[in-house]
Amino acid sequence: MFQISLTFPDGNKRDYAAGITAAEVASDISTSLGKKAISATVNGAHHDLQWPIAADATIAINTMKDAEPALELVRHDLAHIMARAVQEIWPDVKVTIGPVINNGWYYDFDRKEPFTPEDLGLIEKKMKDIINQRDGVRTEVWERDRAIQHYKDTGEPFKVELIESIPGDEPIRMYWHGEWQDLCRGPHLQHTGQVPADGFKLMHVAGAYWRGDSSREQLQRIYGVAFLNKEQLKAHLTMLEEAAKRDHRKLGREMDLFHMQEEAPGQIFWHPNGWKIYTTLQDYMRRQQERGGYVEVNTPQVVDRKLWEASGHWDKYQENMFIVEVDEEHAREKAVNALKPMNCPCHVQVYNQGMKSYRDLPLRMAEFGSCNRYEPSGALHGIMRVRGFTQDDAHIFCREDQIEVETKKFIEFLSNIYRDLGFENFSIKFSDRPEQRAGSDEVWDKSENALRSATEAAGYDFELNPGEGAFYGPKLEFVLTDAIGRDWQCGTLQVDFVLPERLDAHYIAEDGQKHRPVMLHRAVLGSFERFIGILIESSAGRLPFWLAPRQVVVAAIVSDANEYCQEVVAALRAQGVRAELDLRNEKINYKVREHSVGKVPVILACGMREVEERSVSVRRLGEKQTSTSSLEEIVSTLTLEAKAPDQL
RNA sequence: GCUGCUGUAGCUCAGUGGUAGAGCACUCCCUUGGUAAGGGAGAGGUCGGUGGUUCAAUCCCACUCAGCAGCACCA
Numbered sequence A: 001m002f003q004i005s006l007t008f009p010d011g012n013k014r015d016y017a018a019g020i021t022a023a024e025v026a027s028d029i030s031t032s033l034g035k036k037a038i039s040a041t042v043n044g045a046h047h048d049l050q051w052p053i054a055a056d057a058t059i060a061i062n063t064m065k066d067a068e069p070a071l072e073l074v075r076h077d078l079a080h081i082m083a084r085a086v087q088e089i090w091p092d093v094k095v096t097i098g099p100v101i102n103n104g105w106y107y108d109f110d111r112k113e114p115f116t117p118e119d120l121g122l123i124e125k126k127m128k129d130i131i132n133q134r135d136g137v138r139t140e141v142w143e144r145d146r147a148i149q150h151y152k153d154t155g156e157p158f159k160v161e162l163i164e165s166i167p168g169d170e171p172i173r174m175y176w177h178g179e180w181q182d183l184c185r186g187p188h189l190q191h192t193g194q195v196p197a198d199g200f201k202l203m204h205v206a207g208a209y210w211r212g213d214s215s216r217e218q219l220q221r222i223y224g225v226a227f228l229n230k231e232q233l234k235a236h237l238t239m240l241e242e243a244a245k246r247d248h249r250k251l252g253r254e255m256d257l258f259h260m261q262e263e264a265p266g267q268i269f270w271h272p273n274g275w276k277i278y279t280t281l282q283d284y285m286r287r288q289q290e291r292g293g294y295v296e297v298n299t300p301q302v303v304d305r306k307l308w309e310a311s312g313h314w315d316k317y318q319e320n321m322f323i324v325e326v327d328e329e330h331a332r333e334k335a336v337n338a339l340k341p342m343n344c345p346c347h348v349q350v351y352n353q354g355m356k357s358y359r360d361l362p363l364r365m366a367e368f369g370s371c372n373r374y375e376p377s378g379a380l381h382g383i384m385r386v387r388g389f390t391q392d393d394a395h396i397f398c399r400e401d402q403i404e405v406e407t408k409k410f411i412e413f414l415s416n417i418y419r420d421l422g423f424e425n426f427s428i429k430f431s432d433r434p435e436q437r438a439g440s441d442e443v444w445d446k447s448e449n450a451l452r453s454a455t456e457a458a459g460y461d462f463e464l465n466p467g468e469g470a471f472y473g474p475k476l477e478f479v480l481t482d483a484i485g486r487d488w489q490c491g492t493l494q495v496d497f498v499l500p501e502r503l504d505a506h507y508i509a510e511d512g513q514k515h516r517p518v519m520l521h522r523a524v525l526g527s528f529e530r531f532i533g534i535l536i537e538s539s540a541g542r543l544p545f546w547l548a549p550r551q552v553v554v555a556a557i558v559s560d561a562n563e564y565c566q567e568v569v570a571a572l573r574a575q576g577v578r579a580e581l582d583l584r585n586e587k588i589n590y591k592v593r594e595h596s597v598g599k600v601p602v603i604l605a606c607g608m609r610e611v612e613e614r615s616v617s618v619r620r621l622g623e624k625q626t627s628t629s630s631l632e633e634i635v636s637t638l639t640l641e642a643k644a645p646d647q648l
Numbered sequence B: 001g002c003u004g005c006u007g008u009a010g011c012u013c014a015g016u017g018g019u020a021g022a023g024c025a026c027u028c029c030c031u032u033g034g035u036a037a038g039g040g041a042g043a044g045g046u047c048g049g050u051g052g053u054u055c056a057a058u059c060c061c062a063c064u065c066a067g068c069a070g071c072a073c074c075a
Helices: A022-029 A031-036 A067-089 A117-133 A144-153 A157-165 A230-245 A248-254 A272-291 A305-311 A344-351 A400-420 A441-457 A498-502 A528-538 A559-574 A588-597 A608-613 A631-641
Strands: A003-007 A013-017 A039-042 A045-047 A057-062 A104-110 A137-142 A172-177 A180-183 A200-209 A218-226 A302-304 A323-325 A336-339 A363-372 A388-398 A426-431 A463-465 A475-481 A487-496 A518-527 A552-556 A579-582 A602-606 A615-620 A626-630
Touching: A013 A022, A022 A031, A022 A039, A022 A057, A039 A067, A067 A104, A067 A117, A067 A172, A067 A180, A067 A200, A067 A218, A104 A200, A117 A200, A137 A144, A144 A157, A144 A172, A157 A180, A200 A230, A218 A230, A248 A528, A272 A363, A272 A388, A272 A400, A272 A518, A272 A528, A302 A305, A305 A336, A305 A344, A305 A498, A344 A363, A344 A388, A344 A498, A344 A518, A388 A400, A388 A528, A400 A426, A400 A441, A400 A475, A400 A487, A400 A518, A426 A441, A426 A487, A441 A475, A441 A487, A487 A498, A487 A528, A498 A518, A518 A528, A552 A559, A552 A588, A559 A579, A559 A602, A559 A608, A559 A631, A588 A602, A602 A608, A608 A615, A608 A626, A615 A631, A626 A631
Parallel strands: A003 A057, A426 A463, A552 A579, A552 A602
Antiparallel strands: A003 A013, A039 A045, A039 A057, A104 A218, A137 A172, A172 A180, A200 A218, A302 A336, A323 A336, A363 A388, A388 A518, A426 A475, A475 A487, A487 A518, A602 A615, A615 A626
């Protein structure tokens, strides 16, 4: 028998017979470690304790104190335990897959009857029983044919399909949790009792397509969250409650920003407060674009299908377009139109007016373009995913050799704006050529290289999204992370060689000949609607002063101060500060509470003392303490605060 | 679009086969109160829509619309 040498994290080495399992190694170190061990990391790979070690290796024995592998194993085993529980309760349910995800796991089941919330309680109880049984976990490698036959015999068609899709050189591993068997590549805990019985919770049931394919069977997916102990679980559930409190749909109502209604699904009725945020942001973006060398245009909403046919949208995007057919009697001529889902074809029309010279390039054409897309009903989500929205869109018409410089410029432009808006950190995803694409490989090489090197030159790392590019070119996506860790794609930059070709855009180069420009599609905010949703949620409604729709409320403490309050409001408004008056017959407690709930950043309260001193009592949102300022002082302070970051 | 759930007053939610209720918000009155809800009175609803069952439907059934969660799709 071979001897092998294992190196431990502390540098110690021990010799063992080849083929020894990690469990045996752990027990050899100490009996208690043998019991506490949950898995082993062998040569950097995570394995369960039954893993036989054939050659010299580095090894670390993991226990529940090693949070990362422990969570992975606990969640993974819970997926199996849940599947077993479901099959013990309803033996005819078919099992499929159940991976670990953020904070927990899910498992997809095929069952005719829907799982009810009561069912979740039953399953949870059964899972706890299984955990308390402390059933051992064991594994075997099976021959492919045997595994397929097994699942044919037990009536598990999804498992058969899974095995058939496992590459031929990969072993087929079977695991048993007690008597219950599942196909799995592991690793797993030693026995079910190692799962903390009070650290998990089944959250909800939802539909999910088999293999993520909407043409395949729809299964029922049960989601669970799991942690190493009760306290961590509780902290997670509390975090979810906090997240729900900052939901932009809830805050939008509380702050009276907007509403939506049945007659216009996926479209927003902006109220005065919300529209103030929108226009303030738009004014800011317009100033930035002017500084950034953009020209602003505006193009039609309703456009003849002929243009969409030429651009390729009619072919590739029709499902998502609002088609407008006008009754012939009412129409000057019979025509089928569509509301524009994107601005690019219209921008090419503007570009195409008159001859363009190479001296005109790069031409940066911006539009706050209102677009309508017929999004699937299930995709709609508050103001974040809507059917009518406005992009801060622009198209940069340039030569191929300008792509890199323009990309670099854009990334700088965007990062400045994100910083102004309070997002110091963002990540970049780079999506390269998809399988189905237009344009030659040569052109793709060129544009991918240009995007990549420009991003690197700007000093940013990016994550590769292989095959996720648009059919017409590669793209960069700029992703913001909000205050509770959720990612949102906002900005984008896409290289496009195809549309200029389809819509016959050209310029006259130095050689006197016609050449095709390249188009860079780009947006910073993405859409105002989504971006405002992100701003609301990440700030929990406490927008920076310059963006707050109601910046100041001047509240009278006694009615004898009413006149003075009006004077304060007038002084603030004269300086462009958005100030409102609250002279209602209510106590100051009541007014403070109401405006605090309404997320007004500054409340200025005035009673007789302030009238006499010509001062105000200042209360800032989120602070318990108040301070006193003279009228002149507070007006100049707030005037400065009300300025946008680019106007300081 | 698919699966499941939900739809009652402006908001949050009770409730019943015999055409409805609370709290907050709103209006009016009292109260002039010093930093997160002062007191009283009043008004407010074809119970998402359409059709069906029934002597009678907000409640039961069918269809439909919208919302929510997830999937698929995406700014």
